[in-house]
Amino acid sequence: MPSSTVENYLKAIYIGTNSLEPPQRLLPMGQLASALNVTPGTATTMVKTLAESGLVEYEPYAGVALTQAGQKLAALVTRRHRLIELFLVQVMGYSWDEVHDEAEQLEHSVSDRLVDRMDAMLGRPEADPHGDPIPNAEGLVKPQKVQTLLTCPLDTTLTVTRVIDQDKDFLRFIEQHNLKPGEAISVEERDPAADSVRVRGGNDRRLTIGTRAASKVLVQAVHLILIVLSAAPVFAQQTSTRAREQPRTALSGYMDFHFNNPEFSDAQLDFHRFVLLVTHSFSERIRFVGELELEHALVEGLEEKGELELEQAYVDFLLSRSFNVRAGMMLMPIGIINERHEPPVFYGVERPFNDTVIIPTTWFEVGAGVHGEVGRGWRYRAFVVAPLDAGEFNAEEGIREGRQKGAEANIGRAAVTGRLEYVAIRGLTLGVSGWTGRSGFQFRPLFDVPVSLAEVDGRYSRDRIELRGQVSQVWLDNAGRLNDALALRVGVNPNIASALRGFYGEGGYRLISGASLGDVGAFVRYENFDTQFRMPAGYVGLPEFDRDAWVVGATYWPDPDVAVKFDYSIVRNRSTVIQAPNSLNVGLGWWF
Amino acid sequence: MRYRVTSIALLVGSVFLVALVGPAHVASGFAREGARQAVQVVEISAERFSFNPSEIRVKAGTPLDIRLSSEDTMHGFHILGTDIDVELPKRGRGVTSVMFQPGPGRYTFECSRLCGAGHSFMRGVIIVTE
Numbered sequence: 148m149p150s151s152t153v154e155n156y157l158k159a160i161y162i163g164t165n166s167l168e169p170p171q172r173l174l175p176m177g178q179l180a181s182a183l184n185v186t187p188g189t190a191t192t193m194v195k196t197l198a199e200s201g202l203v204e205y206e207p208y209a210g211v212a213l214t215q216a217g218q219k220l221a222a223l224v225t226r227r228h229r230l231i232e233l234f235l236v237q238v239m240g241y242s243w244d245e246v247h248d249e250a251e252q253l254e255h256s257v258s259d260r261l262v263d264r265m266d267a268m269l270g271r272p273e274a275d276p277h278g279d280p281i282p283n284a285e286g287l288v289k290p291q292k293v294q295t296l297l298t299c300p301l302d303t304t305l306t307v308t309r310v311i312d313q314d315k316d317f318l319r320f321i322e323q324h325n326l327k328p329g330e331a332i333s334v335e336e337r338d339p340a341a342d343s344v345r346v347r348g349g350n351d352r353r354l355t356i357g358t359r360a361a362s363k364v365l366v367q368a369v370h371l372i373l374i375v376l377s378a379a380p381v382f383a384q385q386t387s388t389r390a391r392e393q394p395r396t397a398l399s400g401y402m403d404f405h406f407n408n409p410e411f412s413d414a415q416l417d418f419h420r421f422v423l424l425v426t427h428s429f430s431e432r433i434r435f436v437g438e439l440e441l442e443h444a445l446v447e448g449l450e451e452k453g454e455l456e457l458e459q460a461y462v463d464f465l466l467s468r469s470f471n472v473r474a475g476m477m478l479m480p481i482g483i484i485n486e487r488h489e490p491p492v493f494y495g496v497e498r499p500f501n502d503t504v505i506i507p508t509t510w511f512e513v514g515a516g517v518h519g520e521v522g523r524g525w526r527y528r529a530f531v532v533a534p535l536d537a538g539e540f541n542a543e544e545g546i547r548e549g550r551q552k553g554a555e556a557n558i559g560r561a562a563v564t565g566r567l568e569y570v571a572i573r574g575l576t577l578g579v580s581g582w583t584g585r586s587g588f589q590f591r592p593l594f595d596v597p598v599s600l601a602e603v604d605g606r607y608s609r610d611r612i613e614l615r616g617q618v619s620q621v622w623l624d625n626a627g628r629l630n631d632a633l634a635l636r637v638g639v640n641p642n643i644a645s646a647l648r649g650f651y652g653e654g655g656y657r658l659i660s661g662a663s664l665g666d667v668g669a670f671v672r673y674e675n676f677d678t679q680f681r682m683p684a685g686y687v688g689l690p691e692f693d694r695d696a697w698v699v700g701a702t703y704w705p706d707p708d709v710a711v712k713f714d715y716s717i718v719r720n721r722s723t724v725i726q727a728p729n730s731l732n733v734g735l736g737w738w739f
Numbered sequence: 740m741r742y743r744v745t746s747i748a749l750l751v752g753s754v755f756l757v758a759l760v761g762p763a764h765v766a767s768g769f770a771r772e773g774a775r776q777a778v779q780v781v782e783i784s785a786e787r788f789s790f791n792p793s794e795i796r797v798k799a800g801t802p803l804d805i806r807l808s809s810e811d812t813m814h815g816f817h818i819l820g821t822d823i824d825v826e827l828p829k830r831g832r833g834v835t836s837v838m839f840q841p842g843p844g845r846y847t848f849e850c851s852r853l854c855g856a857g858h859s860f861m862r863g864v865i866i867v868t869e
Contacts, residue, residue: 169780397852399853399854424853424856434859487856492811523792526789571791571793608810
């Protein structure tokens with residue numbers, strides 16, 4: 148049987164390592180020595196001995212962690228300590244601020260049999276009087292969602308679950324101010340300048356405490372039960388509790404409100420997007436997703452103002468992780484923005500130029516296909532969809548106006564699109580995608596307009612940094628004949644290119660991250676895009692369509708789902724006659 | 740035409756080159772984690788629209804301590820066929836921990852809170868081997 152000193156060391160390492168923030172794994176020796184009230188030299192000597200016994204893993208100058216054997220022993224000592232504390236309070240009438248020292252003595256001498264009897268008598272409790280979790284007889288602990296009064300959401304009713312300081316005076320302070328485990332409270336305000344936190348308890352009583360004390364009071368959302376422990380080997384034996392019932396139908400959305408001030412014209416205020424998403428689960432395996440978008444706020448008669456668009460309306464048959472079937476109106480899996488366009492997730496008020504005139508986001512179409520993920524982070528999607536309508540292409544915005552948008556879409560010859568993504572490295576997404584289809588159905592059988600698009604992109608996002616880059620190119624066959632046909636129809640040759648190309652690179656950095664008032668990030672993006680990159684034989688590309696842009700700006704997130712954005716975009720083209728306008732943009736976007 | 744084929748080949752090739760380097764990096768970190776703990780701790784980050792890592796391997800009998808955090812909005816974590824279904828708070832607002840000790844088999848997990856246009860792509864698997 149281990150000595151009491153060994154047990155005290157193991158317990159201190161156990162409690163210390165449990166309080167570390169991931170990814171830190173090793174408990175610094177200074178912290179251990181302080182917890183045990185010994186000198187660092189004494190602690191190091193003992194830890195080396197424990198390492199030789201196989202109970203701990205010791206890395207000089209780094210710290211100490213428990214091995215599997217040490218973990219089990221430490222958990223059982225902790226179990227004895229916490230059960231004794233609860234027994235002393237509930238059965239023997241001790242106060243919660245006087246049981247720690249008694250338990251320190253008794254934890255080394257009581258037998259397992261006695262502890263098990265106490266456990267049964269107390270009704271197999273999960274926490275001691277201070278809210279500390281009691282390991283079970285196997286040494287396993289039900290995990291708790293840990294939030295302190297410094298990190299919990301403001302103005303939300305929470306339950307005190309734990310007090311992580313056994314000091315008698317502190318425990319009396321907690322008791323006097325009704326902050327014991329089980330009390331319902333909410334945090335009204337945090338004042339970093341004064342190192343204080345204002346708490347509202349029952350009967351609307353207010354209390355202001357220091358941040359040090361606040362850091363020792365752990366709370367949990369009232370509605371959330373995050374204790375999930377299953378028993379092997381089958382689910383029927385689980386003791387877990389479902390945290391909450393999922394609503395079968397859920398509503399979400401995002402909105403985007405812009406101020407645009409371009410050169411050479413008046414400024415505009417534009418409620419750019421009002422998008423509602425609705426999802427309904429028929430079962431775990433059959434799910435509907437719909438997205439209805441109102442662009443530019445107003446749809447009225449035949450005037451060219453806003454658009455009301457059904458951007459997504461599909462049913463997913465989720466058969467397995469690796470193979471699923473989708474049918475309906477869906478987003479083309481092309482590029483970074485088209486499928487991931489909620490305002491708080493990208494820098495800049497407007498979407499990149501590349502994602503407007505080369506890749507026509509938001510690009511959605513009716514069709515069906517498959518998607519899934521295989522192995523360690525390989526994802527694919529492959530869809531058969533309605534093609535573009537080449538009769539609507541133009542020189543300035545390329546293929547954008549050719550989207551049929553599922554409105555009685557011609558599907559004489561279907562297009563195919565697909566994407567392969569690699570997401571196995573944390574923070575990194577690499578993708579390659581393509582689209583190909585015969586888009587000249589207005590001109591068949593005289594000629595057709597095969598269109599292909601290829602794209603590759605990368606995005607890296609970790610902690611404060613976000614980097615992204617994208618290259619895309621579009622090819623149009625028979626562009627010359629398309630120009631001739633459209634010139635006959637409208638009287639003006641549209642000068643459509645045989646190839647469009649664009650690329651951009653962007654770097655963003657969160658200057659402020661994790662602050663109570665929110666995050667602030669700055670970014671810079673360089674874009675190059677040419678909607679007349681290659682011209683058909685006999686045509687000359689106009690230099691005004693060969694453009695590049697620098698966009699610099701910042702985003703303030705008062706909440707992770709709310710973004711206040713501003714940027715300035717400097718756009719240049721190769722024309723000596725027609726100037727591209729620079730623009731100052733301010734935006735407010737949110738997701739709920 | 741030759742120009743087009745060359746361009747596509749270069750684009751695809753560059754993605755695969757980076758991807759080939761990736762798995763070794765991820766796998767080695769995972770093995771170290773499992774070797775020294777009775778409870779296998781796995782940290783999963785969630786962001787629109789993926790979990791990372793999305794494939795977790797564990798030996799039957801080893802409890803899995805899954806620690807989840809979000810890089811952006813609120814997500815959910817639901818292991819299909821089980822009662823395990825928890826909310827992950829928004830970025831910077833805490834880590835959610837789930838203990839899971841299943842028998843041998845494959846367990847698909849998914850995001851259970853509507854998080855955006857690609858919500859249905861947020862899936863992963865826990866593979867429990869004998």
